[in-house]
Amino acid sequence: MVSLAHDISTVPGVEIAVKDVSHRFDLEGAPLPVLDRVNFTAQRGEFVALLGPSGCGKSTLLRLVAGLEPPTQGGITANGEPIAGPDPSRVVVFQDPTLFPWRNVRDNVALGLEAQGLLKLRGARVEETLLLVGLEDFAKAFPHQLSGGMAQRVALARALVNDPDLLILDEPLGKLDSLTRLSMQGEIVNLWRRAGFTVLLVTHDIEEALLMATRVIVFSERPASIKADIAIDKPYPRHRDDPDLVARRREILGLLGLDASW
């Protein structure tokens, strides 16, 4: 699927190929299958939303793509190279901002550069990124002094400062109030359109997926397998009452077995 916003040859993103990935956890001796032969390829610069019922295995899939754990079966490649472990070119924003409470905003954002020993070389990126997410005035604030939306912005900046090829978002807006959520949806789309990285976004909000992504993958109940893979060829900014999107939403609700309740 080709993203509308970019010419594939010039974008800096990465191609992520998930090949026949199955995953099991060990739950008190009994195996708990979580992913069931998941197959998809996210092209460079694509914005892929992953939708599925709660507990089906979406976060697990993201952890595998991030390299935090190896899959039980199958393989994941980035630009054809197998993913063997975490790498700062693939960064994750979790549902909880998980800022380090002992570091102020600037030092939290600088975390990746510091860990990679690049702080001296690329320290200016920290200020730029703070400016990008509109938190330049809070550089010295500590996490406990921030609102939920601000904290999530810091988490976003902490990821973006590394100029990632892949941004992995695990329900990053899930805990925010609806107004903050709307504005941050727009911000993330703008950041992506400007920088051109690949995005994998897990969300439980169908509307959010339809407003933001170029492609929506719908998962079944646990163990998750792909139920549908839907391209959203719509220019930005999108409107929630666009008839095409409304039709798509009905379709997805049907796939999730929720059409009767809406």
Next chain:
Amino acid sequence: MSLVSIEAASSGGAPALPSRETLARAALAIAAGAAWLFFAFVTENWPDVGEWGRGPELALAAGGFGGALVFAGLLGGFFPRGAERLRRYTPWLLALGLFFTLWQATTAKFALLPQPFFPPPHALVEVFADDWPKLWESVVASIRLELLGFVAGALAGFVVGVSLGWSRAFGYWVHPVMRLIGPMPSIAWLPIAFFAFPSSFSASIFLIGLTTGFPVAVLTWSGVASVNAAYYDVARTLGASRAFLIFKVAIPAALPHVFVGLFMGLGASFAVLVTAEMMGVKAGLGFYLQWAQGWASYANMYAALLVMSLMCSGLITLLFRLRDRLLSWQKAEVQW
């Protein structure tokens, strides 16, 4: 009453009555001053039942202090800022003035408390005035021994705690040893330690270190073990090395726990310090106490106790300051 006119003058001409608060503030300061003046009067003018030095000097100092308090109470209307600050202390100053008077009366004046076990205030003043070089020497010796043992024990406990939280192999060997030895009071080692170490001084450093090290190790360990796993995930996806995970994630996250261990260790180590000084080390406040007991100099013992409590409190305060500095990112906690 003069207070009224003072207040009126200070409020720029308009003859306003002083507020209730102003009056209460002044009354408290004057009452406190009166208590100290009375203490001075009792000390100077009522006859002592025994021989204690430095009565006149104490009376002079207490009288001067009481006079100053009364003066401050009368002039408080002119300096509301200063009076407000003084107001915080006047209830305590009043209570102290009364307590000293009572102490003076029940000891030197009427000997209601058994003598010579309860010396009067001016006997303590005499100790501080005449024996301060030896007291000072003892404080320095105590602090030196305490700090050497505490710092060594805290460092060792910290390293052991971090290693326990991080390395399975280290835990396999050290955990059982720590479970066996840790809970035992270190004092029990004292007889052996005095033999096994080249000097009672080094033995005491070891004992104080052991006392400090155990709680520090356990709490550091539990702190490292309870670090939110998501912090590690975040750091790993951002390219953190193992060393970064230990020094920039695990240790800062565990630091609040570490400080709980340090406070426990410091508190427990005072007991070992004093015991070690009484049992073998020929210096320090514990030794001074022991020595004073040998001469039945009760005033010296009380003086040493007072100095000792100031020293312990001071060391705890220093640790609180250090914590406030290192953990300034936490929301405000108890104020020591």
